[in-house]
Amino acid sequence: MSPVRATKRGAERTPLSGRFDVIVCGASFAGLAVARELARTPLATRPSVLVLDRYEIGERATSACAAPTPWLEAMGVSASIRSELPYMSFTTPRGGARYRLPWSWSSFDYSELCQGLWAQCGDARFETAKVEGRAPATPGGRTALDGELTIRTDRGDVSASLVVDALGWRRVLSDPHYQPPEAPLSRGLEVHPHVPESPDFDALECWVDRSLVRRGYAWRVPAAGEARIGVGSYDPHQHVKEGTRELASRLDADAVRYQGNWFPHRLRPATEDGVFFAGDSAGHCLPLSGEGIRTAFAFGIAVGRELGKVLDGSQSRAQALAAYHAQSAAQARFYGRLLKLQRLIPALPPRVLALAFKAVSPQPVVDRAFGWYLDQAHPRLAAAPPPAARSPAPSAA
Numbered sequence: 001m002s003p004v005r006a007t008k009r010g011a012e013r014t015p016l017s018g019r020f021d022v023i024v025c026g027a028s029f030a031g032l033a034v035a036r037e038l039a040r041t042p043l044a045t046r047p048s049v050l051v052l053d054r055y056e057i058g059e060r061a062t063s064a065c066a067a068p069t070p071w072l073e074a075m076g077v078s079a080s081i082r083s084e085l086p087y088m089s090f091t092t093p094r095g096g097a098r099y100r101l102p103w104s105w106s107s108f109d110y111s112e113l114c115q116g117l118w119a120q121c122g123d124a125r126f127e128t129a130k131v132e133g134r135a136p137a138t139p140g141g142r143t144a145l146d147g148e149l150t151i152r153t154d155r156g157d158v159s160a161s162l163v164v165d166a167l168g169w170r171r172v173l174s175d176p177h178y179q180p181p182e183a184p185l186s187r188g189l190e191v192h193p194h195v196p197e198s199p200d201f202d203a204l205e206c207w208v209d210r211s212l213v214r215r216g217y218a219w220r221v222p223a224a225g226e227a228r229i230g231v232g233s234y235d236p237h238q239h240v241k242e243g244t245r246e247l248a249s250r251l252d253a254d255a256v257r258y259q260g261n262w263f264p265h266r267l268r269p270a271t272e273d274g275v276f277f278a279g280d281s282a283g284h285c286l287p288l289s290g291e292g293i294r295t296a297f298a299f300g301i302a303v304g305r306e307l308g309k310v311l312d313g314s315q316s317r318a319q320a321l322a323a324y325h326a327q328s329a330a331q332a333r334f335y336g337r338l339l340k341l342q343r344l345i346p347a348l349p350p351r352v353l354a355l356a357f358k359a360v361s362p363q364p365v366v367d368r369a370f371g372w373y374l375d376q377a378h379p380r381l382a383a384a385p386p387p388a389a390r391s392p393a394p395s396a397a
C-alpha cells in the first residue's frame with residue numbers, strides 16, 4: 001500500500017521541548033509494545049510517556065506484515081488481520097514441501113495494527129519528530145547511568161531518565177551507527193500487487209532458489225486482495241530488485257508498489273550508555289527467517305515491564321538496565337544457532353535441501369519443529385504478569 005503522507009511539515013512542526021518520565025523513540029512494533037506495556041502499570045505510578053517517530057503512527061510500513069496469529073491476538077490487534085494462513089510451503093528448484101502448522105501466520109494491515117496498539121497506550125503523548133541522537137553531556141553533568149538523558153530531535157531537545165531506542169536497524173541512539181552494506185544486516189524488497197481473493201491463498205510461501213537470490217529466500221504473503229511478494233538477501237551487498245521482479249513475473253503478478261528495508265541478523269547489546277534498545281535496534285530480528293515482529297513485541301514488553309518496576313520504586317534504573325540486558329543476552333545461543341543455519345542452508349545443494357524439507361513433512365515433526373520455533377518468543381509473554389521478584393544488582397550496562 002503506498003502511504004498517504006500524514007507527517008507534519010513546515011510551519012506545523014512546532015518546537016518540541018520538555019521533560020518526561022519515559023521517552024520511547026520509534027512508534028512501530030517495538031516502540032508501541034513498550035508504550036502499551038507502560039499504560040498497564042498501576043494508575044498511581046503511571047508515567048508521563050513521550051513517543052516519537054519521524055512519521056505518523058502506522059504511516060510507513062517496511063515489512064511483509066505477517067506474524068503468528070496467537071501473537072496478534074495476545075496484543076489485542078486481531079482486527080488488523082487480512083488473511084489467516086494455516087500452511088507454510090518451501091520450494092526449491094528440486095522440489096519442496098507444504099506443512100500444516102500447529103499455529104497459523106496472519107498477514108495484517110500495518111496502519112490498522114499500529115493504530116490498534118496505540119489505542120492501548122493510555123495517556124502517552126505522540127509527536128512526529130526525527131530523532132537525531134543524544135545531546136552531548138554538559139560539562140560536569142551527571143553520567144548517563146544515573147542522570148537525565150537528553151534526546152536531540154529536529155524539533156528541539158526533550159529529556160527523560162528512562163529512554164528507549166526502538167528506531168529500527170539504525171540504532172540512532174548508539175554511536176557509531178551501522179552503515180550498510182558493511183554491517184551484519186540483511187536486505188529485503190517486496191512488491192504489493194492487487195490479486196483476486198482465492199481460498200487457494202492459504203499459505204505463507206517461501207522459495208530457496210539461487211536463481212532468485214544467491215544467499216537468502218523469497219516469499220509470497222497473501223493479504224486479502226493483495227500479495228506481498230519479495231526477496232531477502234542475507235548478503236547486504238547483493239541487490240534484490242531483480243529477484244523480486246523475477247518472482248513477481250513467475251507468479252504472474254505486477255511488480256508494483258515497492259517497499260524495502262534492511263533488517264539485522266545479529267544480536268546487539270540491548271542496553272548501552274543508559275539507553276534501552278528493543279526490536280531491530282538491538283538485533284532482535286531472527287536470523288534465517290528474518291522474522292522480527294513478534295520478537296519486537298516480546299522485547300518491547302520486557303523493556304516496559306522493567307521500566308514499570310523503576311517507576312513503582314521497586315528497582316533502580318541501573319538494575320532495570322542490567323536485568324533487561326541479561327534477558328536479551330540470554331537469547332544469544334538461540335540467535336547464534338539460527339545464524340549458523342542462515343550460513344549453512346544457502347550452501348546446501350538444492351537436492352539435499354529438497355530432501356531436508358521433505359524429511360520435516362510428517363505432521364508430528366512439523367508440530368514439534370514449529371512448536372519449538374514459536375516457543376522461543378511465545379505469545380504467553382504478552383499475558384504473563386510482570387515478575388514480582390526484585391532484579392539482581394547490576395553489573396555494568
Ligand SMILES: Cc1cc2nc3c(=O)[nH]c(=O)nc-3n(C[C@H](O)[C@H](O)[C@H](O)COP(=O)(O)OP(=O)(O)OC[C@H]3O[C@@H](n4cnc5c(N)ncnc54)[C@H](O)[C@@H]3O)c2cc1C
Binds near residue numbers: 030062189230260291
Ligand atoms: C521487506 C521486509 C519484509 C519483512 N517481513 C516481515 C514479516 O512478514 N514478518 C516479520 O516478523 N518480520 C518481517 N520483517 C522484519 C521486520 O520488519 C522488522 O524486524 C521489524 O519491523 C522490527 O520492528 P521495530 O519496531 O524494531 O523497527 P521498525 O519497524 O523498523 O520501526 C522503526 C521505527 O522508527 C522510526 N524511525 C527510524 N529512524 C527514525 C528517526 N531517526 N527518528 C524518528 N523515527 C525514526 C521509523 O519510522 C519506524 O516507525 C521484514 C523486513 C523487511 C525489510
